[in-house]
Structure formats: structure tokens, C-alpha cells
Amino acid sequence: MALKKSICILGMGYIGLPTACMLANSGYEVLGVDVKEEIISRLGAGMLHIEEPELEAIFLKAFNEKTLKISQDIRKSDVYIIAVPTPLNSKNKAELSYVISAAEMIKGVISRGNLIILESTSPPGTTKNIVGKIITDGTGFIAGKDFFLAFCPERVLPGKIVYELVNNDRIIGGIDENSAMQAEKIYKSFVRGKIFKTSLETSELIKLAENTFRDINIAYANELSGICEEYGIDVWEVIRYANMHPRVNILSPGPGVGGHCIPVDPWFIIENSKMKSTLIEKSRNINDGRPFVIAGKCLKIISGYDNPKVTFLGFSYKEDVGDLRESPAVPIYNELIKKGVKVSIYDPHIRNSKFAAVELDAACKDSDLLLLFVGHKVFRNIELEKIRPLVRNPNILDTRHFFDRKKLLNTGFAYHGI
Numbered sequence: 001m002a003l004k005k006s007i008c009i010l011g012m013g014y015i016g017l018p019t020a021c022m023l024a025n026s027g028y029e030v031l032g033v034d035v036k037e038e039i040i041s042r043l044g045a046g047m048l049h050i051e052e053p054e055l056e057a058i059f060l061k062a063f064n065e066k067t068l069k070i071s072q073d074i075r076k077s078d079v080y081i082i083a084v085p086t087p088l089n090s091k092n093k094a095e096l097s098y099v100i101s102a103a104e105m106i107k108g109v110i111s112r113g114n115l116i117i118l119e120s121t122s123p124p125g126t127t128k129n130i131v132g133k134i135i136t137d138g139t140g141f142i143a144g145k146d147f148f149l150a151f152c153p154e155r156v157l158p159g160k161i162v163y164e165l166v167n168n169d170r171i172i173g174g175i176d177e178n179s180a181m182q183a184e185k186i187y188k189s190f191v192r193g194k195i196f197k198t199s200l201e202t203s204e205l206i207k208l209a210e211n212t213f214r215d216i217n218i219a220y221a222n223e224l225s226g227i228c229e230e231y232g233i234d235v236w237e238v239i240r241y242a243n244m245h246p247r248v249n250i251l252s253p254g255p256g257v258g259g260h261c262i263p264v265d266p267w268f269i270i271e272n273s274k275m276k277s278t279l280i281e282k283s284r285n286i287n288d289g290r291p292f293v294i295a296g297k298c299l300k301i302i303s304g305y306d307n308p309k310v311t312f313l314g315f316s317y318k319e320d321v322g323d324l325r326e327s328p329a330v331p332i333y334n335e336l337i338k339k340g341v342k343v344s345i346y347d348p349h350i351r352n353s354k355f356a357a358v359e360l361d362a363a364c365k366d367s368d369l370l371l372l373f374v375g376h377k378v379f380r381n382i383e384l385e386k387i388r389p390l391v392r393n394p395n396i397l398d399t400r401h402f403f404d405r406k407k408l409l410n411t412g413f414a415y416h417g418i
């Protein structure tokens with residue numbers, strides 16, 4: 001019997017781990033590698049370290065069937081997939097040190113004919129000039145001749161990762177056609193969406209262009225909400241009806257743009273570009289300013305109260321996830337604390353964090369303002385009539401247009417929107 005092809009995935013985070021499970025359940029021998037000991041020991045004991053719908057089932061299948069193994073050390077494989085973080089540094093540039101150390105690890109074990117795929121979102125040129133170059137400098141192997149090199153950006157939505165990994169279309173960039181074809185074979189084992197092949201740099205920019213489009217659109221919605229407020233017009237009604245036009249799709253205003261991708265990727269487009277993109281930068285600044293606008297609104301609402309208390313309903317960066325990365329809730333929280341406001345948090349999705357939430361009743365007790373920061377589905381079960389007697393002053397600031405204003409007024413709360 002032919003030996004199964006082996007794949008080593010570097011980075012066992014939100015993308016690397018689900019991808020490892022998919023491949024392990026699709027006929028490959030997979031080794032999941034991470035440098036963090038606590039991640040390795042949890043996964044090695046058959047326990048997840050991240051919350052994501054449907055992930056546990058596919059992880060346990062691969063883990064129990066031993067097609068997915070976990071290790072802190074890299075091992076010789078046929079294919080190497082890099083899925084490590086590429087955060088933003090203090091100068092708004094891509095921090096590529098994790099990509100560099102992953103490539104250094106691969107350099108030590110790579111053989112002729114192997115395939116390397118970079119999945120981490122990166123500025124154009126990274127796959128060839130960083131990953132490819134490290135391998136060539138260390139081994140003399142030439143990309144496209146001695147080994148295959150591809151970029152295949154992840155495009156899945158946190159909260160729907162497992163579904164979207166299978167069903168989304170994928171873009172694959174290769175240093176040459178053969179590299180793209182080799183990578184396509186790997187993804188075809190579990191992807192039901194279409195797969196499109198292009199050049200390395202094009203695929204790198206496609207990923208950034210998608211998230212930047214969303215950032216600019218949200219910045220527009222946020223700016224529109226400020227303008228509507230000035231005119232005394234309901235921004236949600238404007239957007240709802242404008243979006244009925246067949247060629248308009250304005251996203252929603254909110255308390256800011258969080259997560260590890262949308263607030264980061266627009267900077268990757270402009271970091272090496274000589275053309276000054278005022279649009280991309282301005283949109284980033286508008287969205288980064290939103291938490292301060294919301295904190296200002298909170299302070300205005302509670303301005304007449306002694307020793308005020310604000311209660312966050314939701315604290316994660318978006319609905320139905322426990323992910324706190326770049327959550328705009330944090331700058332709002334800090335701003336309120338700085339102004340001497342007492343703050344409590346109710347977010348049933350958040351665990352193991354210094355912002356770990358208390359129960360709903362305790363969080364709302366003696367509160368002067370409930371700040372609906374993110375509209376988790378479970379919040380639909382909150383009975384505001386029962387919360388009303390617990391609070392000191394019945395105010396709600398709804399940053400997501402989550403509550404029905406009329407129904408809310410019947411519960412005795414005052415409604416404040418954006």
C-alpha cells in the first residue's frame with residue numbers, strides 16, 4: 001500500500017488547527033506544530049484551546065484516528081503549510097518574525113520535491129522574498145525548480161470557520177504553474193468551493209484587498225452615522241433603504257472594527273507602496289476612532305450620576321465568538337476607567353481572560369448604563385423587565401441596532417442609539 005502523503009502545519013491557531021483537522025480527515029498524515037507549550041499540551045491531551053463551532057468534532061475524529069499528531073518540533077514531511085500570526089507592529093507594519101522562524105524551521109528539514117504553502121496574511125512579495133529566499137539561502141534549492149512554493153490565503157469568517165473552510169472558493173498563487181497545481185491538489189481534498197490559480201503576488205494582494213474593502217465600507221457607514229446624528233436622521237433606516245438599490249451594499253456602523261484581520265490588513269497594502277493611499281489610511285483612522293466616540297456617548301449619558309457604573313453587554317470583537325483580539329471594547333473600557341467610571345462585563349463567550357465576565361445579574365446590579373457592545377445571539381434571551389429592578393438608572397446604549405426600540409421603551413429603559 002502506498003504511504004500516505006505527510007503534511008506539517010506550522011501554527012495551531014484559528015486557521016492552522018481547523019485546516020490540520022480537515023486534511024487529517026481527508027487522507028493525509030498531519031503533524032500540527034506550535035511553539036507554545038500550553039497549546040501543545042492541551043491539544044496533545046485531546047482538548048481544544050479555542051472556541052469555534054463544529055471544530056471539536058473534526059478535531060476529535062482526527063485526534064482519535066491518529067491522523068493528526070501534535071508536536072512542538074517540525075518533522076520531515078512532503079508538504080509544509082505555514083499558518084502563523086502576522087500581527088501589526090507599533091509602526092503599523094507587518095511583523096513577519098513568526099513567518100521567518102517557520103521558514104527557518106522548514107529550511108532544516110526540507111527535501112527536493114517538497115511543497116511549501118504560506119497561508120498567513122502577508123504584504124505582497126512575502127512568499128517569494130522572505131519564505132522562498134530563506135529556503136534558497138539555506139539549502140541552495142531554487143523555488144519552482146527544486147521545491148514548490150505557493151500562497152493560499154485563508155478567507156474564513158471566525159464563528160463559521162469549519163463551514164467556510166469547506167465551502168468558500170480559494171485563491172492559490174504559485175511561484176510557477178506547477179507550484180499552484182501542487183497546492184491545488186492538497187486543497188481539493190476537502191474544499192467544495194471553486195479554486196482559482198494565479199501568481200504569488202496577486203494572491204497576496206487579493207486577500208488584503210478583500211479585507212480593506214470591508215474596512216473602507218464600514219468606515220463609510222461609521223461616518224454616515226455621525227452625519228445622520230447631526231441631521232437627526234436614523235442611520236439604520238437610511239442604510240436599510242439605500243441597500244434596497246440593486247447596486248448598493250453599505251455595511252453597518254458600530255463601536256469600531258476589531259479582530260486580527262480587518263484592522264490590520266489595510267496597513268499591509270500601504271506599507272511598501274510609494275503611492276500615498278489617503279483613502280485606506282483615513283478609513284483606518286475613522287474606524288480606530290469609533291471606540292472614543294462611543295466612550296464619549298457613555299460619559300454624556302452618565303454625566304449627571306454620582307459614582308456611575310457602566311455594564312458591557314458583550315465584550316468580544318464581534319457577535320457569537322469569544323475572541324478578544326483587537327476588540328474595540330478594550331479602548332472603550334480603558335477610557336471609562338480613566339474617567340473614574342466603574343465598569344462590569346457580561347459576556348458568556350469569554351473565558352480565561354482578565355476581562356472574564358461575571359453573571360448577568362451581578363454585572364447589571366446598580367448599573368447606570370447598559371452598553372450593548374456586541375449582539376450575541378444569547379442576548380435575545382435577556383429579559384429586560386427582570387433586569388430593570390436591578391439597575392440604578394435604566395439606560396441602554398445600543399451600538400449595533402440590536403434591540404427593538406419600541407419594545408425596549410416598554411421595559412422601562414431609556415434607549416440611546418448611534
Ligand code: SAJ
Nearest residue numbers: 154155156157158210211251252254257258259261317318
Ligand atoms: N463590523 C462592523 N460593521 C459591519 C461588519 C463588521 O462594524 O457591518 C465589525 C465587527 O463588529 C468586527 C469587525 O468589523 O469588529 C470585523 O468583523 P467581520 O465580521 O467583518 O470580519 P472578521 O475579521 O471576523 O473576518 C474577516 C473576513 N473578511 C471578509 O469578510 C472580507 C473573513 O472572511 C476573513 O477570512 C477574515 O477577516 C481574515 O481572517 O482575514
